[in-house]
Amino acid sequence: MDNDTTSNVVSTSFDVIGSLYAIAPLIENVPEEYDYSCIEYYDKHIYLGTTSGKLLHYFELDAGNYTLISQLEFNDSEDSSIDRITLLPEIDRALVLSEGEVKLFLLPEFAPATNVYSIKNITDFCPLNYSKTSNAYPCFMFSNDTIIGVSVSPKQMKIEKTYGVKGIQVALPITDKRKLMGAVDNTYSIIDPQKESTIPLFKVCEEDAKELTPTIANFGKNEYIVICGISNEESCMGLILNDEGEITQGTIVIEKYPTRIAVEYPYVFAELHGSKTVNIHMLKENDDPEVVQSISREDPFHISKTQRSFPAKYYNKQLVELLRYVPLTGEKLQFREDQEKAYVERNIDIETDMLLYGKDGISYLQQKPNLLNITSFGEETIPTLEKYISLNPLSNYSKLEHNYFHILYILMLVFHCNSIDETLIEKWLRCADVVDIRILLYFFDFKIYGDLWIPNGLLEFTEKLHQLKLIHKCKDVPKVLHFLKRRLKEESADGLKDSANIYLSLDIILLHMDMKERKVNIKNYEDTSYHVIIEELSKEEDDYAEVLLELYEQLNDIEGILKILRRKDSRRLIKFMKDNVDKLPETYSEEDMIKDISTALKSNHEFENNEVVYDVLELMKILSIDTTKFTSRIEDSEMKAFLLEKLGVTTTKDLDFLYQYYKTKLTNCNTKLMDSMNIRITSYVTNLNYDKPTLKKYLQTKLDDSDDYSTLLDVGRKLIDVEKRLNETKDSFLDEIDATYILRLLLVETEDLEATLGSEKLLELYLSWNDFSAVDTIVEGNEESILQILDHYVSLKNETVLCRFLVRNKTQISSMHSNREVFEKIPPTIPLNLLQELLFPVFRRNNNTMQNLHIEKGILKHYLQALKGIERRLEP
Known part of the structure; x- marks a missing residue:
């Protein structure tokens, strides 16, 4: 069972010096009646061999929980120690060696392969690399007097060849050279099966009389460790050799001759003779190796490096707690x-391939992760x-x-x-x-x-x-x-x-x-940051409106652009809308459009000659906005009136609106101008300079610079036009506010004014204003008006005005039948020299008339005399 805890550094069933490796139980209970000799791990399966020939098969049913699922005898006829279990994973088989006999077992069930003969009299064997071509493992098997070349496939162990090399006790393949590093009799040697030759290297035991079991293990890809000693109880040396037999990393001094050895670089595990202690040696660069951990127990136990690694979870909780992100x-x-x-x-x-096993169970060794160091x-x-x-x-x-x-x-x-x-x-x-x-x-x-x-x-x-x-x-x-x-x-x-x-x-x-x-320059920032940058700059929108607009343009955020322009620049708002009609979002409704146009127009009070206004009008045409619907939603009267003027009025309701609007505005303008106009009118009336301009021209000149006057003229004329469109016979609103007729004088052409008021009323007004020039325009052909005018001018008691009038109209006066009445009205106080221009033609005309009369009288007299003479002649 996995001990996924950190409460103890090592298992309490062992005496441990040093904390390099933790010992965690894997299977705590194994049959105590057996002594165990070898072990292997294969994909959640553990295979355990005993000294009495029993083969135990454990399987991990649940995570960390192994169950004994089978137990069989290697040899039914006798008890024989299981010396070795070697996995052949590519063909799902295993080789099991017991008392010189090699059998082929099935994996993962760990049962003898049927119809496959065993090979006997074998001291050891070493599989080579799997061959895909033959789907088999080439394998060297060693007997006392020969090397047997065997091909191990899923269905057979076929002897291919024998080699004449004797006395091999144990051997490992040398990588890629078809040679072996092994022990021949009492000597570690390089063995060449093909040449049937050996190259002696070092003695296993320095004293030939004593026998030590050769111990050899892989020390890396091209290196091996061999153990040389004197006796089981004395210290020995571990030599690290390359595949040429040369010592590469010095020597390791081991306390006693090991029965087993395993390597996990830079550590060497030595199971000392007696199988009650495992020392772990650490190789150091430029220094002697040293024992960094010692594991011991009263009952014998073994160490094994399995062919396959398996999960090691002893430190998992600690590691999870450190590595998990928060x-x-x-x-x-x-x-x-x-x-x-x-x-x-x-x-x-994390995995390990180091196992400790014995009667007290199976444990694994797990090195303390660097993280925890x-x-x-x-x-x-x-x-x-x-x-x-x-x-x-x-x-x-x-x-x-x-x-x-x-x-x-x-x-x-x-x-x-x-x-x-x-x-x-x-x-x-x-x-x-x-x-x-x-x-x-x-x-x-x-x-x-x-x-x-x-x-x-x-x-x-x-x-x-x-x-x-x-x-x-x-x-x-x-x-x-x-x-x-x-x-x-x-x-x-x-x-x-x-x-x-x-x-x-x-x-x-x-x-x-x-x-x-x-x-602030947007080129300095990532476009993925623009949205948040907009949020930050919007807090100071007044200062960064232009930057915000640039950001919205980069994001093609039309709504954002509209939002800024609504607040900051209505002129650009409308222009932008006009230039980007096809880009306006679907969510941008007609209501939004009307609202934006209204906002723009409100902020641009001067409608005439205003680019914004004309952009609005163009925009409305582009979008085919219903003008009636649009104007009906505009609350600002001035704006509505302007748009109706530009877009055209199509309903009586709109016409009535304009009429009421113009009435109000004209009244306001008239009120504003009243005092100023009265002063100027008074000044005009009291000015008896006969050559002064007409009152209309005078007021136009005096008020020309006044915005109110311009508005008055514009609104007044529009009002008159609307009145005509509503009802030509209807009384004019001007009648209500223009008792002095000044507004009509300014707004209406003279001909129209005369047609409306009549010449008599118009003359009366001109006379009341002392508008001499205007009076002169209606004198011709009207003898009665001359007498009326003359009476008014006489009443002014201004000889110059009277004389100028008489002189200016001398032709008409002189031709009047009633010019005598004119002369009678002229005050006697006026010097004749002032009337010379008038009197001279009159007198001359009268004199001519008298002369003509005398001539006519003479002619008539002569004519009558002639008639009388004729009459006399004709009398009988």
């Missing part, structure tokens, strides 16, 4: 933490970490551990460095895919975006570093952060985990620095 910042999510824990549990694939955060730990991270991780667990060491290494550099500068950043960036750069931002107490998680084993250390306010170690934070981002993009363009949030965290920090300097 949040360094942000919300703690139990579900996420559980997922992280489960992920680590799934990926801790790091106990100090002192500067002296940094070289150790550098060594660990230089290794190439192969297994899932080693990758987790490797990442952990990388993070710890960077944290240690930050902790012990004098300055956080570009040099440190470069080291960090080499492992940025593992060590989240946001940890540095966390140390600087900046805001972090995204989930920042860290191995639980480093959480406390990281939090303590955060408390140290490490930002003080950085002399120029902006410079370092700019360098960091630039190098991060150069070195980690691909594969950077959560890169968007990493760049976002950096961008927002740099943004705030730029905002302080008022130097």
Whole structure:
């Protein structure tokens, strides 16, 4: 059963000196009536051999729980010790050696293969590499007087050839050379079966009279360890040889001659004679090997290095607790933490192939992981970490551990460095895919975006570093952060985990620095950061409206652009809408359109000659907006009136609206101008200069610079036009507000005004205003008006005005039949010389008339005399 706990460093059934390897029980109870001689592991199956010929088969039914599922005899006729079990996994078979006999067993059921003959008189054997061509394992089997070449396939053990080499007790194949490293009689030798020759190397026992069991094991790909000694109870030497028989790594002194030996570089496991102690030797570079751990027990036990590794979970809980990721910042999510824990549990694939077994059960040896050996955060730990991270991780667990060491290494550099500068950043960036750069931002107490998680084993250390306010170690934070981002993009363009949030965290920090300097340029930030940058800049929208617009344009966020332009620049709003009609979002309704147009128009009070207004009108045409519907929703009267004027009125309702609007506006304008106009009218009336302009021209000249006057003229004329469209016979609104007729004088052409009021009323008005020029325009052909005018001018008691009138109209006056009445009205006080121009033509005309009368009288008299003469002649 797996002991997935850390309550004890080693199993309490052993006496242990040293803590390099922990001992964990695998199967605690095995039959005590047997002595066990060999063991193998094969895919959840454990095969156990005894000295009495029994073969036990255990299977892992549940995780960590092994059950004995079969027990059989190697030889039914006699008890014989099981000397060796060797797996042939490619053909699902195993070779079992017992008392010189080799049998083929089925895997995984571990039963003898039927119809396959055994091979006898064998001292040892060594399989070679599997051959796909023949689906068989070539194998050398050794007897006292020969080497037998055997092909082991799933269905047979076929003897292919024999070689004339005698006395081989044990041998291992030399890699790729078809040679063997073995023991021939009492000598370790290199054996060449093909040439049937041996090359002696070292004696097994220095004293030929004594016999020691040759002990040999693989020490790596091309190296082997052989044991040479004097006796079982005396110390011996382990020699490490290459495949040429040369000593490569010195010697290992072993306390007693081992009955078994196993290697897990750089450690050598020696089962000392008597099988009650296993010493673990550690090879050291440039130093003598030493015993680093000793395992002993009162009852005999053996050590074995299995052909296949199996899960070792002794330290799993500790490792899971250290390696599982937990949040360094942000919300703690139990579900996420559980997922992280489960992920680590799934990926801790630590295995071992070292077993201890005996009557007290089966245990495995598990080396303490490097992770658990790091106990100090002192500067002296940094070289150790550098060594660990230089290794190439192969297994899932080693990758987790490797990442952990990388993070710890960077944290240690930050902790012990004098300055956080570009040099440190470069080291960090080499492992940025593992060590989240946001940890540095966390140390600087900046805001972090995204989930920042860290191995639980480093959480406390990281939090303590955060408390140290490490930002003080950085002399120029902006410079370092700019360098960091630039190098991060150069070195980690691909594969950077959560890169968007990493760049976002950096961008927002740099943004705030730029905002302080008022130097925000979107080219300095990642486009993936734009949305959050918009949120930050929107807090100071008035200052960064243009930058926000640029960001929205980059994101093609039409709604964002509209939002800014609504608030900041209605002119650009309408122009943008007009230029981007086809890009407006589907969610942009007619209601939104009307609202935006209204907003733009409200902020542009001067409608005439306004580019915005004409853009609005063009936009409405492009979008085919129902003008009636549009204008009906506009609450601003001035805006509505303007649009109706530009778009055209199609309903009586709109016409009525305009009429009421114009009435109100005209009244307001008239009220505003009343005082000013009255002053000017009074001035005009009292001015008796006969050459002054008409009152209409006078007022136009005086009021031309007044906006109210311009509005008055515009609105008044529009009002008159609407009145005509509504009802030509209807009384004019001007009748209500224009008692003096001044408005009509200004608004209506003279001909129309005369047609409306009549010439008599118009003359009356002109006379009341002393509008001499206008009066002169209606005198011609109207003798009565001349007399009326003359009466008014006489009443003015201004000789100049009277004389100017008489002179100006002398032709008409002189031709009047009633000019006598005119002369009678002229005051006698007026000097005749002032009337010379008038009187002279009159008198001349009268004189001519008198002369003509005299002539006519003479002619008539002569004519009458002639008639009388004729009459006399004709009398009888």
